[in-house]
Structures are given as C-alpha cells and as structure tokens.
Amino acid sequence: MLRHDRKRQGTDFVEPDLPITPMLDMSFQLLAFFIMTFKPAPTEGQIALTLPKEEGGQNISIPSPTDENKPKHYIVTVAAADNGTIEKMTIAEEGAADPKGKDLGASVANYHAELAALSAQLAREGKPGKLTLRIGDKLIQEYVVQLVDQGIRAGFNDISPVPIDPKKV
Amino acid sequence: MSHGGSDKCEPNFTPLLDLVLQLVMFFMLCANFVMDQTNVEIKLPSAIAAKALESTVDYAIYLNVNEQGKVILTASDQFTDTEGKVTDTLDNAEQVRIFLVRRAKEDLAAAGPAGKDKPPRSVIVLRVHKECSFEKTYAIMKACRQAGYLKVQLRAIRHSGAE
Numbered sequence: 001m002l003r004h005d006r007k008r009q010g011t012d013f014v015e016p017d018l019p020i021t022p023m024l025d026m027s028f029q030l031l032a033f034f035i036m037t038f039k040p041a042p043t044e045g046q047i048a049l050t051l052p053k054e055e056g057g058q059n060i061s062i063p064s065p066t067d068e069n070k071p072k073h074y075i076v077t078v079a080a081a082d083n084g085t086i087e088k089m090t091i092a093e094e095g096a097a098d099p100k101g102k103d104l105g106a107s108v109a110n111y112h113a114e115l116a117a118l119s120a121q122l123a124r125e126g127k128p129g130k131l132t133l134r135i136g137d138k139l140i141q142e143y144v145v146q147l148v149d150q151g152i153r154a155g156f157n158d159i160s161p162v163p164i165d166p167k168k169v
Numbered sequence: 170m171s172h173g174g175s176d177k178c179e180p181n182f183t184p185l186l187d188l189v190l191q192l193v194m195f196f197m198l199c200a201n202f203v204m205d206q207t208n209v210e211i212k213l214p215s216a217i218a219a220k221a222l223e224s225t226v227d228y229a230i231y232l233n234v235n236e237q238g239k240v241i242l243t244a245s246d247q248f249t250d251t252e253g254k255v256t257d258t259l260d261n262a263e264q265v266r267i268f269l270v271r272r273a274k275e276d277l278a279a280a281g282p283a284g285k286d287k288p289p290r291s292v293i294v295l296r297v298h299k300e301c302s303f304e305k306t307y308a309i310m311k312a313c314r315q316a317g318y319l320k321v322q323l324r325a326i327r328h329s330g331a332e
Binding site for chain 2: 024136138140141142
C-alpha cells in the first residue's frame with residue numbers, strides 16, 4: 001500500500017490524492033478472472049440450402065427440350081456405411097439414358113473433380129447447374145456438409161440434399 | 170501524480186491502471202459476444218464454403234440439433250406441447266413442425282399486411298452436431314418446409330482450407 005502525506009511540512013498546499021492501488025488490485029483480479037474464463041468461440045459460417053419442393057420427395061421434373069435456360073440437373077446418390085461414412089457415390093444427369101450413372105467410389109476428391117468438370121462444361125455452355133444429393137439415412141452430418149461444401153466450391157450454387165428413400169423419412 | 174519539492178520516489182500507476190482497465194473491458198465485451206442462440210454442446214462440422222450470415226438477415230431462428238437429433242431450444246425459446254408441458258427441447262420432427270408453425274404465425278403477424286402471401290421473414294439456422302445422422306437432420310428440414318420456411322442455413326465452422 002502506498003502512503004501519501006496529505007499535508008506537507010512547511011507549506012499549506014494540500015494535494016488531493018486518489019488511492020489507486022486498491023483499484024489496481026481489483027482490476028488485476030478482474031483481468032485474471034476474464035483471462036482464465038476466456039474461451040474464444042470458433043468462427044461459424046453458414047451454407048445456404050434450398051429445401052425440396054415436394055414433401056419428402058425429390059425436386060425432379062421432366063426436362064423440356066425447348067427450354068434452353070433450364071438448369072442442367074445432376075443427381076449424386078450417396079450410399080452410407082453403417083458407421084455413417086460414405087460407402088459409394090454415383091453421379092447421373094437427370095433424364096440420362098444410364099440411370100445408374102458414373103461410379104465415383106467413396107472418394108470425395110473424385111466427387112469434387114467430377115463436379116468441377118461438369119461445372120466448367122456448364123460455364124462453357126452458359127447454362128446454370130442444379131445438384132441434388134440423394135443421401136443415405138445413416139450418413140453423418142460431417143460428410144453431408146463436406147459434400148455440400150465441395151459442391152459449392154466446384155461451382156454449383158443450387159444444392160438440395162434429399163434422402164434416397166423419401167418415403168422412409 | 171507529481172510531487173513538486175518532495176524527495177519521495179513514487180511509481181506512476183495511472184497508465185498501468187488505464188491499460189489494465191482496457192484489457193478488462195476487452196475481455197468483458199468478448200464474454201458478452203458469446204451468443205445465447207448457440208449451444209456449446211453442439212460440435213459443428215467444418216466447411217470452406219461457409220459464409221458469414223448476411224447483414225440483410227434481421228430475423229433468424231436458431232435450431233441446435235444434438236447427436237441424437239433432438240433440438241435444444243435457445244434460452245429465449247420454450248415449447249409447450251399438446252399436453253401443456255413446457256420443455257426446452259424438441260424431441261421429434263412433429264414437435265419441431267408445431268414449434269415452427271407457431272413461429273411462422275408470429276412472423277407473419279409481425280410483418281403485417283406487407284408480409285401477406287410471403288414466406289415467413291425469419292431465416293432458419295440449423296446448428297447440427299457433426300455426428301448426427303442425415304435421417305434425423307432431414308426430418309427437421311422437412312418440418313421446416315412443412316411450417317412454410319423455404320430456405321435453411323446450415324452452420325459450420327469456417328476454415329481456410331490450409332491444414
């Protein structure tokens with residue numbers, strides 16, 4: 001504790017004095033409390049999703065050959081393993097002759113590469129793209145977000161996740 | 170704190186106190202920034218494409234979905250079920266639908282005549298635990314759609330992509 005003589009010898013001058021030390025002590029205690037309890041929240045962000053139009057179903061319609069501006073609709077089917085990871089992925093264009101589509105395996109890198117190639121092709125044709133993810137029930141959210149994230153990064157803005165079997169949900 | 174004519178040597182605490190109080194203020198403000206809409210139990214997945222909530226979005230409904238697919242309501246929200254029991258969790262998709270239908274009605278009433286024939290003004294922000302299955306997540310998304318909300322935002326931890 002600091003000590004100050006309020007009245008100095010040999011003069012009538014009285015200096016007002018504010019005891020700073022207790023305030024500093026308290027401030028340090030507060031500072032220590034906030035430093036110890038400080039936990040910076042991780043920066044969160046959002047991914048916008050379009051909900052499917054039909055109740056529980058896929059937003060699939062028959063393409064009209066006359067409609068040039070209609071987006072090309074790609075459907076990625078993601079089968080989930082029992083532990084919630086990706087088992088297998090296939091990609092097909094809506095209304096394509098081969099309904100099974102192209103096999104992408106379980107690799108997210110293959111999925112991204114395929115989508116990036118399709119997106120580049122759409123950009124050349126000047127057409128918008130739409131992506132529907134038909135996802136197995138057991139797939140965990142971490143992989144769902146990963147697939148949507150890769151889809152957006154590949155250039156698709158309209159992404160709808162739907163279950164493989166909508167009647168079950 | 171100069172003492173003219175005094176032979177005492179005294180440290181000057183004022184700048185130190187200023188600095189300490191500024192630090193205290195910083196930590197107090199940071200502590201207040203932790204939003205009450207969020208729930209620390211929810212471990213979010215990470216995504217590079219995740220963007221900050223648009224500044225144009227004034228109204229948001231936060232749904233914190235845990236690993237079991239139950240919605241944990243925020244401190245300001247409560248749910249009264251059909252039996253009159255008040256809870257702070259929504260255990261199934263039907264309860265989510267009922268909760269959101271009520272919120273949609275409130276939204277439409279608050280929007281007034283200008284909001285007539287439009288979807289509810291609030292944006293639904295889904296904070297889903299990274300281990301939650303898609304079956305449960307989709308059931309909640311379906312309930313959002315049934316309540317009249319057209320779009321949802323999935324929350325994720327933003328990261329730059331550099332490991």
